[in-house]
Amino acid sequence: MQKSPFQLAWQRLLRNRVAIIGALLLTAIALACVFLPFLFELDPNLTQPALHHQPPSARFLFGTDTLGRDVLARVLVGGRTSLLVGIATTAVSILIGVSYGAVAGFYGGKVDEAMMRLVDFLYGLPYMFLVILIMLMFSETARGDMLPVFLALGLVQWLTMARIVRGQVLTLRNQEFVLAAELLGASDARILIRHILPNVLGVIVVYGTLMVPSVIILESFLSFLGLGVSLSWGQLVSDGIAVVNPIRSYWWLLLWPSLFLGATLLCLNFVGDGLRDALDPKART
Amino acid sequence: MSAALALLFGIALLAATAWCPPRLTRVLGSLLFALVVGVVLRFAFGISAAIACGLVAGALAFRFLPLLVLRRVVFLVPALVLLIFATTLLMYRAPGNPFANERATSPQVEAALRAQYGVPKSAPEFFGIYMRRLLVEGTLGPSIKVQGRTVEELIAPAFPVSVALGLLAMILSVVIGLTLGIFAGLRRNSAADHLSMALALFGISLPSFVIGAGFMIVFSLWLGWLPVAGWGSLRHLVMPALALALPNAAIIARLARSGMIEVMQQDFIRTARAKGLPESWVIARHALRGTLIPVVSFLGPAAAAIMTGSFVVEVLFAVPGMGQWFVKGAINRDYSVVLGTAIVYFGMIILFNLLVDLAYAWLDPRVRGSGA
Numbered sequence: 099m100q101k102s103p104f105q106l107a108w109q110r111l112l113r114n115r116v117a118i119i120g121a122l123l124l125t126a127i128a129l130a131c132v133f134l135p136f137l138f139e140l141d142p143n144l145t146q147p148a149l150h151h152q153p154p155s156a157r158f159l160f161g162t163d164t165l166g167r168d169v170l171a172r173v174l175v176g177g178r179t180s181l182l183v184g185i186a187t188t189a190v191s192i193l194i195g196v197s198y199g200a201v202a203g204f205y206g207g208k209v210d211e212a213m214m215r216l217v218d219f220l221y222g223l224p225y226m227f228l229v230i231l232i233m234l235m236f237s238e239t240a241r242g243d244m245l246p247v248f249l250a251l252g253l254v255q256w257l258t259m260a261r262i263v264r265g266q267v268l269t270l271r272n273q274e275f276v277l278a279a280e281l282l283g284a285s286d287a288r289i290l291i292r293h294i295l296p297n298v299l300g301v302i303v304v305y306g307t308l309m310v311p312s313v314i315i316l317e318s319f320l321s322f323l324g325l326g327v328s329l330s331w332g333q334l335v336s337d338g339i340a341v342v343n344p345i346r347s348y349w350w351l352l353l354w355p356s357l358f359l360g361a362t363l364l365c366l367n368f369v370g371d372g373l374r375d376a377l378d379p380k381a382r383t
Numbered sequence: 384m385s386a387a388l389a390l391l392f393g394i395a396l397l398a399a400t401a402w403c404p405p406r407l408t409r410v411l412g413s414l415l416f417a418l419v420v421g422v423v424l425r426f427a428f429g430i431s432a433a434i435a436c437g438l439v440a441g442a443l444a445f446r447f448l449p450l451l452v453l454r455r456v457v458f459l460v461p462a463l464v465l466l467i468f469a470t471t472l473l474m475y476r477a478p479g480n481p482f483a484n485e486r487a488t489s490p491q492v493e494a495a496l497r498a499q500y501g502v503p504k505s506a507p508e509f510f511g512i513y514m515r516r517l518l519v520e521g522t523l524g525p526s527i528k529v530q531g532r533t534v535e536e537l538i539a540p541a542f543p544v545s546v547a548l549g550l551l552a553m554i555l556s557v558v559i560g561l562t563l564g565i566f567a568g569l570r571r572n573s574a575a576d577h578l579s580m581a582l583a584l585f586g587i588s589l590p591s592f593v594i595g596a597g598f599m600i601v602f603s604l605w606l607g608w609l610p611v612a613g614w615g616s617l618r619h620l621v622m623p624a625l626a627l628a629l630p631n632a633a634i635i636a637r638l639a640r641s642g643m644i645e646v647m648q649q650d651f652i653r654t655a656r657a658k659g660l661p662e663s664w665v666i667a668r669h670a671l672r673g674t675l676i677p678v679v680s681f682l683g684p685a686a687a688a689i690m691t692g693s694f695v696v697e698v699l700f701a702v703p704g705m706g707q708w709f710v711k712g713a714i715n716r717d718y719s720v721v722l723g724t725a726i727v728y729f730g731m732i733i734l735f736n737l738l739v740d741l742a743y744a745w746l747d748p749r750v751r752g753s754g755a
Binding site for chain 2: 208211213216226227228230231235311315318319322323324325332338339352356359360363364366367368371
């Protein structure tokens with residue numbers, strides 16, 4: 099029996115041991131962040147000043163922080179924010195990037211040139227400027243509300259996606275099946291959505307996966323600068339760095355959030371690279 | 384609302400420069416070039432020298448600069464103005480203002496302060512005042528929050544610090560990235576290749592402040608080789624520059640590796656080998672050029688990434704650079720400090736990208752003729 103391209107890709111992915119391990123570890127981290135705080139009734143904000151700076155023990159597996167809060171609970175709940183921001187922002191930027199790139203690639207010519215010029219320009223900016231300014235706009239209304247983060251990060255992250263999709267659409271545009279659909283009188287929108295986008299799906303999935311870690315890094319930058327909106331790994335790492343000093347070491351405050359953050363980002367990159375090798379064997383970088 | 388419309392109109396106008404004919408591009412480009420040279424020199428040498436130098440620069444640009452560069456100038460200078468406008472709008476949308484503090488300020492006092500610092504209540508008015516200041520008076524204006532200092536006085540000591548840090552980070556990332564990438568590409572699928580690509584993956588995955596904190600603990604606290612933070616000697620520069628450089632070095636290593644693998648399979652490499660050239664010469668003289676092309680085209684985004692990282696790394700290592708002023712200014716709503724640092728950052732990015740374009744044209748002869 100002939101195997102479909104997606105079955106072949108799936109097989110290639112399963113053979114990639116690093117990617118599979120990455121995916122499993124990622125699932126484990128995500129499940130732990132979502133469910134463990136419920137199951138063990140961990141409270142990230144419960145302060146016990148008498149028990150401050152406890153090193154890891156049977157009672158507090160990851161130790162406690164300056165105010166006696168349980169670091170394990172904080173790491174898990176912070177992970178929710180980081181993962182949620184990563185996924186939701188990626189969704190926003192895929193939406194913007196794919197529509198923009200598809201239109202530019204589909205119409206080509208001067209329209210494409212003008213649209214891509216703008217992308218090239220924005221690409222060259224230190225986007226952190228815009229992110230910080232957009233975050234400020236929401237700074238007072240938005241304690242605990244994460245929508246501004248999604249928007250601010252999504253607004254600067256769609257550029258890569260737009261470029262990649264535009265390139266793909268540009269080559270698909272002149273293939274026989276698109277011309278055939280055009281000849282049959284299909285509308286532009288129908289050709290784009292029914293005939294071209296399904297062929298770009300693989301690339302979107304690959305670069306979407308690779309976008310999640312860069313978004314999480316950006317969010318951690320914001321939290322580090324004190325502009326984050328809620329408890330996240332970036333903020334915990336920043337708290338951990340704040341207590342680094344040569345006299346007394348509170349290593350657990352820095353180690354655990356860094357470990358979770360680093361492991362998650364590595365796993366996402368493993369999975370993304372694995373997906374790329376599986377779906378798009380030619381584009382190895 | 385009308386401000387947002389103006390912004391959209393500006394973006395459309397910017398996009399329209401794609402249709403600008405060569406002749407007009409040449410004239411407009413040299414005019415804008417002269418204007419920029421004049422404004423920048425105005426800060427350094429005063430009005431008369433600035434006008435003279437601006438005129439000379441414009442004439443030279445008209446005569447000698449390639450169309451490629453002039454096209455960029457025609458696009459980038461209006462873009463810079465648009466950016467100032469957009470930044471102003473965003474700042475004014477943010478809740479709070481520079482004169483709001485814990486003690487309630489009476490409306491009369493606030494009005495007086497607003498008049499004194501040139502910060503009216505509406506964003507477009509402020510934009511007008513700011514542009515006049517920049518172009519006519521030749522100043523970035525007084526800082527609103529740091530009493531009695533102008534923005535130039537704040538930025539002047541911070542600028543060389545940020546430039547030194549950024550340049551060193553850039554050089555380090557190119558050197559480390561190219562070395563690793565070329566080495567890995569030449570010994571494809573060897574243990575060394577896998578090891579360096581694994582290292583690159585770590586560099587891409589970890590945020591620079593985590594890398595920086597790791598360095599701090601290992602090299603300063605455990606080994607005691609380098610100072611923890613601060614500024615003053617070359618030794619202070621090592622860790623922040625490395626923390627900034629590694630994520631970019633990792634990306635460059637990947638680009639260089641795949642570039643190297645691709646180039647080594649080309650016909651002209653076989654020809655060079657068939658001529659009997661030694662392998663080292665084939666790589667240095669023929670393969671390297673092709674490998675550099677994807678790397679050079681990444682340098683523009685790399686500069687932006689280094690600036691983004693520098694906000695964080697400057698805070699982490701207590702480096703007194705411009706990033707700190709920008710972040711402080713943004714949080715304190717010090718409008719003129721935010722705009723001043725933003726202009727300097729954008730200017731540097733634009734200049735750097737122009738240089739990258741020129742390097743690109745030099746490396747890849749196909750780009751040269753097209754004037755793209």
